[in-house]
Amino acid sequence: MDLQLETREIDFLNRVQEFSKSRVAPHAQSWEDSRKMPIETLQAAAGTGIVGLEIPEEYGGFGGRFRLKARVAEEIARDCFAFSFSLINNMGLAGKIAREAPKELAERYLPEMLAGEAIGCTALSEPAAGSDFAAISTNARKVDGGWVLNGEKAWITNAAAADLIFLYAQTNPELGWRGVAGFLIDAREEGVERLLPTEMMGGHAIGVGGFKLQDHFIADNRLISSPGDGFKAAMKGVNAARTYVATMCCGMTEAAIELTAEYASNRAAFGTTISAFQGLRWDLADAQTDVEAARLLAYRAVLSVEAETNAEIHAAHAKKFSARIADTHLTKCMQIMGAAGLKRQYPLGRHIACARIANYVDGTTEIQNERIARNLFGS
Ligand SMILES: Cc1cc2nc3c(=O)[nH]c(=O)nc-3n(C[C@H](O)[C@H](O)[C@H](O)COP(=O)(O)OP(=O)(O)OC[C@H]3O[C@@H](n4cnc5c(N)ncnc54)[C@H](O)[C@@H]3O)c2cc1C
Structure with a gap:
């Protein structure tokens, strides 16, 4: 495709x-x-x-x-x-x-x-609210001429350097998801504190970190998604995000397969190269088949997002499958390269950490399954 x-x-x-x-x-x-x-x-x-x-x-x-x-x-x-x-x-x-x-x-x-x-960055997650996004407790209180925000955001991509935040906050806890609204925050203004970047097993170029908002005042025109629309807007945006995470998993895994095939073609063992061993060849062939399948799912989701049709299920299938095959096949690639696969000069360790990350960001693999199952069972 x-x-x-x-x-x-x-x-x-x-x-x-x-x-x-x-x-x-x-x-x-x-x-x-x-x-x-x-x-x-x-x-x-x-x-x-x-x-x-x-x-x-x-x-x-x-x-x-x-x-x-x-x-x-x-x-x-x-x-x-x-x-x-x-x-x-x-x-x-x-x-x-x-x-x-x-x-x-x-x-x-x-x-x-x-x-x-x-x-820029987008901040939904909080220390106590990840998958259950409607449970966010960062609070936006209406005041004369604007809003006052208080709360904390965690696990935010680009937080280490972001100047601008699209931030979701609760305007009325009694309304649940219907009270969630989206605001444009300038992190250089008073009342926004950047928290230390989060150290992880890998993926530090993502610049993950958090923000604390303390009586941060913003004018009315910074309310971009009104209460009620905020949650729906976030869910629509997340379908697009899941879709490009899927294409990213395809690119990363395919590059690793190519690297591994090249390495195997040159690595000598038992009087031949390791690429002559059928078990190894078939492992890489299976990996390539899965990437091709993942890419078809991902591109189908891309076209749904672009056409502004309901992309929820296409995006869920694409993200779940691509993150899962990245996890599986990157580890296999490392195994095929023997101890050399562990070396810094090869990207497999970085890639494996990012495959793990892909299974969490923009909704975990389990949450994709929840979406798919809800569609299957009608509730
Ligand atoms: C590198 C990185 C970058 C990120 N960037 C951003 C960002 O830019 N903006 C942002 O807002 N957030 C960001 N996140 C946060 C990300 O969206 C959350 O990690 C994700 O939503 C899951 O939340 P959690 O990690 O708190 O897991 P939890 O919600 O605590 O879940 C823990 C486990 O329970 C499972 N679980 C939860 N609910 C269910 C259920 N209903 N059914 C079955 N299983 C369930 C989960 O799948 C998971 O395995 C980022 C995270 C990472 C790691």
Whole structure:
């Protein structure tokens, strides 16, 4: 299945591939070693126009389709899933501002984001609320001329450096999910404290961390998704996010299979190369079949998201399957490479950590199953 990009989109994707090969691949392991988010590389991505992918041309962007964004995510994930995830989250906020924010906010913040001077993130999760998003307790209280926010967000991609946050908060706990609203927060303003980045087993280029809001006042025009719409908007956005996580898992796993096949073709054992052993060959053949199948599911979801049809089930199948096969086959690739697979010079350790991450972000694998089962059983 080909996503049939237009010529200008193919040119854009070629530029992204060049960027990834020159600016991402050579540094990905050192970002992991230093456990730091590569802010300068995010800024460089903005400098080459990548951040403007989905921004309309009237705001200085490229005006690209969702299928191009999904392909960009897939290509960069071949080199570094973590950087791809960080970049795509940053682009996601820019796109949301262009589509949904009042004109005065779009004109204020989009130039900064397109220039790489401001980095964005989206904050739903909290220390005590992950899968159960409707249980968030960050509170938004209506006051004269605006809102006052209090609470804490955790596990937020790009939090280590983000200037702008699309933040979900509860406006009336009695209303449950119907009380959730979405606000645009400027983290450089008073009352927003950045918390220390979270140390993990890998994926540090994601810059995961949190924010604490203490009597943070925002004007009325920062309310972007009203109570009632906030939860639905978040769920719609999450289908798109699940879809590009799926394409990223395909890119990362396919790159590892290619690396492993090349290694096996050159590694001598018992008078031949290990690529001559049928068990090993079939393991990689099975891995490639699963990537092909995962990509079909992912691209089907991409087209549903782009067509603005209900993408929930397509996205759930795609994310569940691709994260699961990444988990399984990356470990197999490492096994095929023998002890060499453990070396820093190869990306398999980084990739395995990111396959684990893919099973949590934007809804865990179990939550995808819940969606699929609810559709199957009708409740
Ligand atoms: C690297 C990284 C980046 C992230 N970036 C962001 C971000 O940018 N913004 C953001 O808001 N959040 C982000 N998250 C948070 C992510 O969305 C949550 O981790 C996810 O929603 C799961 O929540 P939890 O980890 O608290 O798990 P929990 O909700 O505590 O779940 C624990 C376990 O219980 C299972 N479980 C929970 N409910 C059910 C159920 N109903 N049925 C069956 N099993 C269930 C889960 O599948 C899981 O296995 C990020 C997380 C990571 C690791």
